Amino acid sequence: MAYAWLIEIGKGIGKLFLNPLLYYLFFIAAILGVSRVKRERRNFHIRAENAYYELRQLFPLGVVVGLSLSLVSIAAGLVIPVETLFFTAAFTVIWSLTTKIRWMAPAYTLGFAFFVTIFAADQRWQLSSFFTSLKVKEATIFPSIAVLLALLIIGEGILIVRNGQKGSSPKLVKSKRGQMIGVHEVKRLWMLPLFLIIPSEALKSPFEWWPVFSIGGSTFSIILIPFAVGFFQQIQGSLPSAAVKAVGRKVIALGVFVTLLSISGYWYPLASIAVVTLAIIGRELISLRQRVADENLPFYFSKRNNGVMVLGIIPGSPASNMGLQVGELVTKVNGRAVHDRSSFYEALLKNRAHCKLEVLDVNDQIRFAQRALYEGDHHELGILFVKDETKKGNEAV
Structure with missing residues (x-):
């Protein structure tokens, strides 16, 4: 039965x-x-x-x-x-x-x-x-x-x-x-x-x-x-x-x-x-x-003066492999302070073989994320930012 x-x-x-x-x-x-x-x-x-x-x-x-x-x-x-x-x-x-x-x-x-x-x-x-x-x-x-x-x-x-x-x-x-x-x-x-x-x-x-x-x-x-x-x-x-x-x-x-x-x-x-x-x-x-x-809350993912807000992470990208999270604030790249996409990209190009990020996490704690960069990585790090006032700020880094 x-x-x-x-x-x-x-x-x-x-x-x-x-x-x-x-x-x-x-x-x-x-x-x-x-x-x-x-x-x-x-x-x-x-x-x-x-x-x-x-x-x-x-x-x-x-x-x-x-x-x-x-x-x-x-x-x-x-x-x-x-x-x-x-x-x-x-x-x-x-x-x-x-x-x-x-x-x-x-x-x-x-x-x-x-x-x-x-x-x-x-x-x-x-x-x-x-x-x-x-x-x-x-x-x-x-x-x-x-x-x-x-x-x-x-x-x-x-x-x-x-x-x-x-x-x-x-x-x-x-x-x-x-x-x-x-x-x-x-x-x-x-x-x-x-x-x-x-x-x-x-x-x-x-x-x-x-x-x-x-x-x-x-x-x-x-x-x-x-x-x-x-x-x-x-x-x-x-x-x-x-x-x-x-x-x-x-x-x-x-x-x-x-x-x-x-x-x-x-x-x-x-x-x-x-x-x-x-x-x-x-x-x-x-x-x-x-x-x-x-x-009624203030905008969380808005442009910041003390860093670049991470709006999104491309799965499987170098940024994802470095453990970056949505909502974190990247304050320094390769030792240089950044405040928008342009300064982020310029600092990234400072060292084409290595990337070191100083990050303010969602608990306001500073941590560091780094990894070696391979050919093409510096163009496709995999981070989505809030748009800059310029048109090119609408792209991912």
């Missing part, structure tokens, strides 16, 4: 690759990568990460988090109507068309799908011959959706904390005073594949092969569904890693809070409506408060 289940679950995983949403998420991630590379080349005449970086972030951590959430969901006995999954996929596509990638987060996709599910149940929609799982008399359906949403928000927060700060993209923008400053942008899409329990009567043709099990006289099945998690954050007043992790921790806290509240829906089903509403508003408030707080 166990062997048969493993075979059927394996088939179910294979069916995931027939889901159009899976390939649509690949398409969106590819667009994010290409658009980022174009912008970085426009700003610096060179890209940081290659165009495949966003695609590489789509799966690995999301699979681990998704499987963990699947165990919790199945252990809790959450039964999700197929209609809700269909509406969630529809909202994933709809919100992606707005180009606001953060709207592809679970609070906005599953959250809005929850309210459409209620409306569909009230109007007794019949979407197709195999969407028949929604029963108005099932009092636990809506609380289960609320709990699932809370779990997905927790998963989103974990992804932000663990992966969001990696590969943040440097960007040049103009301040309100017309001064060129540097910011960091995180525009990421993850996929959370979850095994979910659905009513077995929803699995009509072409799903007759799917295994079912009985609980309390009702039959259910397990199906693997890909959920999208979109995230966007622009940081100008602090280090990207600290700012992104702070948002991620707040999202996790929101998810835990919503999880505790969502349990009340099993005793008071109408409470699920308030819980999902709170989840949507809470997630929006986190983004809004982060944006307002960041805009």
